[in-house]
């Protein structure tokens with residue numbers, strides 16, 4: 001499978017990434033998230049981007 005997708009964090013188009021809670025994130029953002037402690041303000045940013053992407057998948 002080599003389908004390209006847009007990263008939900010940085011919006012980069014890549015085939016290298018993973019699905020987290022059905023939200024696609026690229027390799028770079030995945031690594032950054034792993035390296036970011038939960039009390040870092042940046043972690044909050046990641047979580048918010050993920051939540052927003054997750055919500056946008058649910059048809060309203």
Ligand SMILES: [Zn+2]
Pocket residue numbers: 007008009010011012025026027028029030
């Ligand atoms: Zn990314």
